[in-house]
Amino acid sequence: MSKPLALKLAPTTLKEVIGQDHLIGKDKVLTNLVKNKKCFSMILYGKPGIGKTSIANALVNDLGVRYRFLNATINTKKDIDVVIEEAKMYGEIVLIMDEIHRLNKDKQDVLLPQLESGLITLIGMTTANPYHSINPAIRSRCQLFELKELEQKDIIEGLKKAIKHPDLEGIKIDKQTIEYIAKLSGNDLRFAYNLLEIAYYANDDKTITIEKVKRINNKPVFFADKNGDGHYDVLSGLQKSIRGSDVNAALHYLGRLVIEGDLESIYRRLSVIAYEDIGLANPAIGPRLDSAINAAERVGLPEARIPLGTIVTEMALSPKSNTAHVAFDKALADIEAGNTGNLPNHIKTDSPDYLYPHNYPGAYVVQQYLPDKIKDKKYYEPKDIGYEKQIKEIYEKLERIKNKK
DSSP states (O other): OOOOHHHHTOOSSGGGOOSOTTTSSTTOHHHHHHHTTOOOOEEEEOSTTSSHHHHHHHHHHHHTOOEEEEETTTSOHHHHHHHHHHHHHHSOEEEEEETGGGOOHHHHHHHHHHHHHTSEEEEEEESSOHHHHSOHHHHTTSEEEEOOOOOHHHHHHHHHHHTTSGGGTTOEEOHHHHHHHHHHTTTOHHHHHHHHHHHHHTOSSOEEOHHHHHHHOOSOOOOOOTTSHHHHHHHHHHHHHHHTTOHHHHHHHHHHHHHHTOHHHHHHHHHHHIIIIIGGGSTTHHHHHHHHHHHHHHHOTTTTHHHHHHHHHHHHHSOOOOHHHHHHHHHHHHHHTTOOOOOOGGGSTTOTTOOOGGGSGGGOOOOOOSOGGGTTOOOOOOOSSTTHHHHHHHHHHHHHHHHHO
C-alpha cells in the first residue's frame, strides 16, 4: 500500500512548513540555525498534528546532517546503542526522538553522556509539557520550543496545497467544503489531510461536498490527551468558568469533556468546585451534585449529558464562597508551622471542668476551645452572600456574646 497523503505532503524544508511563524521565517530562530549551519539539542512540544515531526525532518534536511529517528516508547536501549556507535563512526549524529517524555531511566543513562559530549544532538518531540514530564537532566541539555496551535487559515492553506497533489487527480471540491473540513479538523492538519483523502476515495465521481464529508465525520475534533495538558486545561476551563459565573463557557467546556467521554474526571472536578468555589454560599449544591452524578451514572452516555448540563448551569449561576476552605487552609498552615499549643485541660477526655453546651440556653456556653497560644485566632471570615449570610449572622452573634463575657 502507498503512504498516506499526510506523509506525502510532509515538508522537506522549513520553507514548506505551515504555521509556526514565531520559529520559522526571516530572522526567526530555526531559520537562522539553518542559515548558520548549526543545530543544538532541542525539544519541540505542542498538540498533535501541528508540525513537530515535520519541523524536525525539515530541519535535518535543510542542514544536510546525518540523523536517525527513534520512538522513546517503541525503541530499546539497544537501538540507542546502535545510534551511538554510528555517531562515533562519523563523529556526530542528530537523533530525532518522538515521545521523548516516555524515555525511561535506562535509556536516559545511556543517552545523557553523549548529549553532554556533543556526540549526539537530540531533537525530542512530545505532546506533554516538558517542564512537568521530561527528566530535568535531559531538559537542561536542550532548548525548549513550544509549537503553537494552528489556526483555521493554516489548515485551509494546507488543504489547498493538498488538492493539487497528484494522488488526488481530478478532485472537485469548493471553498465551503474546504472550510468545513478545516473546521472539523480541530486545527489538526494531519487529521484534515486524512479526512480529505478518505472523502476523495469514498466517492465514485471524485467530487467532495459538505454532505459527503458529513457521512464520514461530522464531529469536531479537539485535543483531549487524558494524561496531558490538553485534558487538564479543559478541566481548568470548566472550573474557572463556573467560579466566574459564566454559564455559557462552563457548558462549552463540559461539552468538550462529555464528547471525550471522561465522566469520572467531570465528577471529580465538579465535586471539588462544589466545595471550593460555592461552599457555604449554597451548601445544598453538594448533595444536589451527588444526585446529578448518580443520575448520570445510572443512565450513562449520551443521556448523562442532561443531569450534568443541568447541575453545571445551576453551579455556574449559584452564589459563590471560598471562605470555609480558605479558613481551613489557614488552620493547616498554623499546624504545619508549629503554631499550635496544648489543648485546654477542660476539653480533654473526661475532664470534670468541661461545660456541656446542651445544658445551657440555646445550647451554647462560653468557654475556651483553642490552645492558650492561639486562643484568639480567627480563621473564618464569612461573606455576606447566599446562605452564608445567615451563617455570618450566627457567627457574629456568638462572637459578640464571647467578647461580652
